Amino acid sequence: MDTIKIVLAGQPNVGKSMLINAMSGSNGLKVGNFSGVTVEKTELCFEHHCHIFEMIDLPGTYSISGFSKEEKVAHNYLLNEKYDVIINVLDSTHLKRNLLLTLELLKLNKKMVLALNMADEAKKEGIEIDIKQLEKIIGVPVVLVSANTKEGVEELLEKVHEVADSQERIKSNILYSDAMEKEILTIERFLNQKGFKLRDLSNREVAIRVLFEDEELYTQLHDKPIMMELQPILLKSLQHLYTHHETKDIREIKANEYNAIVRGIHLETVKCQRNRGKKDLTKKIDEVLINKYLGIPIFLFLMWGLFQLTFTLGAIPMDWIDKVIGAFGNWVGSNISNNFIRNIIVDGVISGVGAVLLFLPNIIMLYIGIALLETTGYMSRVAFLLDGFFHKFGLHGKSFIPLVTGFGCSVPAYMAARTLKSEKDRLITLFIIGFMSCGARLPIYVLFTGAFFGADRAGNILFLIYISGAMLGLVMAKILRVVIFKGKDEPFVMEMPKYRFPSFTLIWHTVYNNAKSYVKKAGTFILGASVLIWILATYPNQPLLEKSYQAKIEKSSKDKAKKLENELKMKKLEQSYLGKIGKATEPLFKPLGFDWKMTVSLEAGLAAKEVVVSTLGVLYAIGDNVDENSNALAHELKRNISFASAMSFIVFVMIYLPCLAASMVFAKEAGGYKYLVYLFIFTTVTAWIFSFITYRILI
Amino acid sequence: MKLSELNKGDRAVIKKIDTSEDLKIRLASFGVVRGSELSVEAYSLGKQTIEINVEGTLIGLRADEAKEIEVKKL
Ligand SMILES: Nc1nc2c(ncn2[C@@H]2O[C@H](COP(=O)(O)OP(=O)(O)OP(=O)(O)O)[C@@H](O)[C@H]2O)c(=O)[nH]1
Numbered sequence: 112m113d114t115i116k117i118v119l120a121g122q123p124n125v126g127k128s129m130l131i132n133a134m135s136g137s138n139g140l141k142v143g144n145f146s147g148v149t150v151e152k153t154e155l156c157f158e159h160h161c162h163i164f165e166m167i168d169l170p171g172t173y174s175i176s177g178f179s180k181e182e183k184v185a186h187n188y189l190l191n192e193k194y195d196v197i198i199n200v201l202d203s204t205h206l207k208r209n210l211l212l213t214l215e216l217l218k219l220n221k222k223m224v225l226a227l228n229m230a231d232e233a234k235k236e237g238i239e240i241d242i243k244q245l246e247k248i249i250g251v252p253v254v255l256v257s258a259n260t261k262e263g264v265e266e267l268l269e270k271v272h273e274v275a276d277s278q279e280r281i282k283s284n285i286l287y288s289d290a291m292e293k294e295i296l297t298i299e300r301f302l303n304q305k306g307f308k309l310r311d312l313s314n315r316e317v318a319i320r321v322l323f324e325d326e327e328l329y330t331q332l333h334d335k336p337i338m339m340e341l342q343p344i345l346l347k348s349l350q351h352l353y354t355h356h357e358t359k360d361i362r363e364i365k366a367n368e369y370n371a372i373v374r375g376i377h378l379e380t381v382k383c384q385r386n387r388g389k390k391d392l393t394k395k396i397d398e399v400l401i402n403k404y405l406g407i408p409i410f411l412f413l414m415w416g417l418f419q420l421t422f423t424l425g426a427i428p429m430d431w432i433d434k435v436i437g438a439f440g441n442w443v444g445s446n447i448s449n450n451f452i453r454n455i456i457v458d459g460v461i462s463g464v465g466a467v468l469l470f471l472p473n474i475i476m477l478y479i480g481i482a483l484l485e486t487t488g489y490m491s492r493v494a495f496l497l498d499g500f501f502h503k504f505g506l507h508g509k510s511f512i513p514l515v516t517g518f519g520c521s522v523p524a525y526m527a528a529r530t531l532k533s534e535k536d537r538l539i540t541l542f543i544i545g546f547m548s549c550g551a552r553l554p555i556y557v558l559f560t561g562a563f564f565g566a567d568r569a570g571n572i573l574f575l576i577y578i579s580g581a582m583l584g585l586v587m588a589k590i591l592r593v594v595i596f597k598g599k600d601e602p603f604v605m606e607m608p609k610y611r612f613p614s615f616t617l618i619w620h621t622v623y624n625n626a627k628s629y630v631k632k633a634g635t636f637i638l639g640a641s642v643l644i645w646i647l648a649t650y651p652n653q654p655l656l657e658k659s660y661q662a663k664i665e666k667s668s669k670d671k672a673k674k675l676e677n678e679l680k681m682k683k684l685e686q687s688y689l690g691k692i693g694k695a696t697e698p699l700f701k702p703l704g705f706d707w708k709m710t711v712s713l714e715a716g717l718a719a720k721e722v723v724v725s726t727l728g729v730l731y732a733i734g735d736n737v738d739e740n741s742n743a744l745a746h747e748l749k750r751n752i753s754f755a756s757a758m759s760f761i762v763f764v765m766i767y768l769p770c771l772a773a774s775m776v777f778a779k780e781a782g783g784y785k786y787l788v789y790l791f792i793f794t795t796v797t798a799w800i801f802s803f804i805t806y807r808i809l810i
Numbered sequence: 811m812k813l814s815e816l817n818k819g820d821r822a823v824i825k826k827i828d829t830s831e832d833l834k835i836r837l838a839s840f841g842v843v844r845g846s847e848l849s850v851e852a853y854s855l856g857k858q859t860i861e862i863n864v865e866g867t868l869i870g871l872r873a874d875e876a877k878e879i880e881v882k883k884l
């Protein structure tokens with residue numbers, strides 16, 4: 112089967128990723144209503160008419176002359192890689208602006224199809240586009256599609272086949288401003304007279320590129336004899352352009368010219384019946400949501416609501432899950448006769464994995480919240496609202512996007528920081544993303560707040576934890592800015608997408624994908640870790656200890672025997688490998704009020720934050736001395752840990768190093784392992800100090 | 811006058827953009843060039859950021875940048 116390699120290019124937020132999803136009939140690519148959802152090139156293959164379509168999704172880019180890091184990913188790909196067809200995706204409702212990029216893409220001289228996306232919205236807004244006329248002007252096939260309703264998608268697929276097979280291109284009829292056309296004509300005529308020919312370029316094209324000071328062309332031209340005669344003509348032409356545009360900056364002239372062209376194309380091809388409707392809706396919503404005084408309080412209220420719901424709604428199915436897991440454990444326990452296997456499964460696997468699965472409902476709630484933020488268009492508004500505030504802390508308004516992503520998971524958050532243009536802004540943001548507690552830390556908070564505050568207050572405390580984490584992050588950003596990453600400010604310019612009502616399927620897929628990976632992780636990584644923890648907590652065997660206790664137990668009364676048995680369990684646990692590790696490092700954390708079990712859990716949490724909970728689950732299951740009842744772990748914690756220690760533990764978890772996977776991504780994005788070392792020191796020291804303070808105040 | 815001096819709801823046409831190279835190009839790719847029309851949609855608290863509407867595209871700008879854009883009120 113033949114493969115057609117297709118790359119999608121377009122401005123941000125025009126629906127490239129969603130279009131690939133629609134074309135391939137899958138839901139693999141992440142979609143969201145703000146600029147900079149896709150920050151890394153992503154590939155996806157599917158079959159169509161006996162061909163393999165290899166689709167490459169690129170980050171959106173406003174123009175081909177780079178700006179931020181993720182846009183460079185797109186440029187590098189478009190300029191340097193091999194591919195067959197470009198699908199240039201445009202937002203039909205913002206044709207003018209989107210065509211600017213199209214003009215630049217045309218210069219690449221590649222096979223291209225224009226996909227005018229968002230046909231459904233255009234229709235609603237009363238925008239009519241003359242496709243035939245547009246094709247005639249641009250000189251490439253144009254298809255009207257909607258990734259949302261899937262209309263035109265099949266036609267687009269057919270067109271891609273056609274274009275991939277075709278050999279020649281239609282000529283484009285793009286006209287520049289009169290002043291520019293005059294100069295183009297002068298130079299073109301001169302080139303024609305000289306019988307000049309360069310590669311597959313027409314002399315008109317050469318003239319345009321020479322006028323726009325295309326570097327590549329100049330290197331090819333400069334040792335050609337024609338340059339001698341061309342130079343004076345060119346100088347005169349440029350002089351004309353300078354006076355016409357009132358600037359000597361050729362990049363600005365080019366920008367002005369391109370804007371004039373698209374204005375012309377727009378006039379010729381777009382009819383707008385009624386310019387109302389959706390735009391007005393966006394305006395109305397903005398009146399409230401980015402209101403000068405209400406904007407930030409509304410945002411805080413929404414966040415508070417989210418954490419309330421995360422706790423209260425999440426708690427409902429939690430009881431059921433807990434009962435099911437408990438019952439399952441008992442059932443498994445009574446059906447396995449081999450002692451070793453039973454213990455490893457019941458106390459290791461089920462306690463560990465169960466403790467993590469218990470929090471799935473909370474995780475789902477959190478992800479629903481984040482998905483809503485991402486898909487409605489609210490995200491960019493909050494960045495707009497917070498820029499002034501962030502700016503005071505040495506951050507950029509756009510940092511808000513990676514920071515919010517960080518509430519879900521730090522890994523995509525580190526990547527999302529690529530949308531920041533200034534390297535210093537980006538590094539500061541990378542360093543403080545960890546302060547935004549990720550979803551994997553949520554179970555720890557829910558567990559501890561549930562145990563120590565009771566259901567009615569836990570939601571508020573949860574909100575408080577997240578907010579204080581974020582505030583601490585801001586303060587740290589300020590310190591980093593003043594002490595290490597000094598430098599000038601980066602301008603804030605950001606497109607505000609129109610509000611979109613997210614479809615149920617879109618939310619569903621975002622949440623489902625995240626929930627799935629959480630469960631998958633519980634079933635694989637966490638399961639493995641739990642077994643490991645169980646083994647480390649059970650071995651080495653201690654026959655001497657056991658024997659001495661056995662003798663004592665036999666001699667004593669029934670009550671006393673039970674007590675002795677528990678004592679034995681604790682002693683054994685303390686002398687296990689894990690116990691030894693914990694005891695050895697306990698002094699480091701003693702000033703924070705942590706016992707060795709908490710210490711070990713924190714250490715295990717360096718692998719993944721879920722492991723903190725699963726480790727506590729295993730440790731207390733092995734050492735447990737009460738019967739299984741609902742929320743056993745929470746009860747155990749409350750019995751064994753003081754309030755001050757628990758709070759200090761929460762604070763430590765809030766601040767210390769994110770998981771192994773995230774740390775690796777951090778090192779990659781920051782540009783070296785040395786940064787990871789800095790991050791480790793930075794977070795650990797901060798965590799230790801703040802936990803210490805918390806503990807000392809509360810004790 | 812400067813873009814930052816406009817009030818909410820004002821319409822204006824851009825006379826001159828006096829910013830750094832990079833920003834000029836970025837603004838141009840939003841359709842913000844000499845001669846484009848805009849309206850001011852919103853200000854955040856303390857006029858720190860401004861939301862403008864340029865031919866249907868909503869753009870958030872910091873006041874520092876808005877100061878560098880010369881406009882004529884319509
Ligand atoms: N109504 C409608 N909305 C669409 C359509 N295509 C995309 N969207 C919405 O447009 C927004 C952007 O979609 P994405 O696929 O994330 O855009 P993108 O071009 O990949 O964006 P970046 O990765 O940031 O460059 C999302 O909110 C989509 O739901 C469409 O055809 N109709």
Ligand SMILES: [Mg+2]
Pocket residue numbers: 127128129141142148149168169170171
């Ligand atoms: Mg995308």
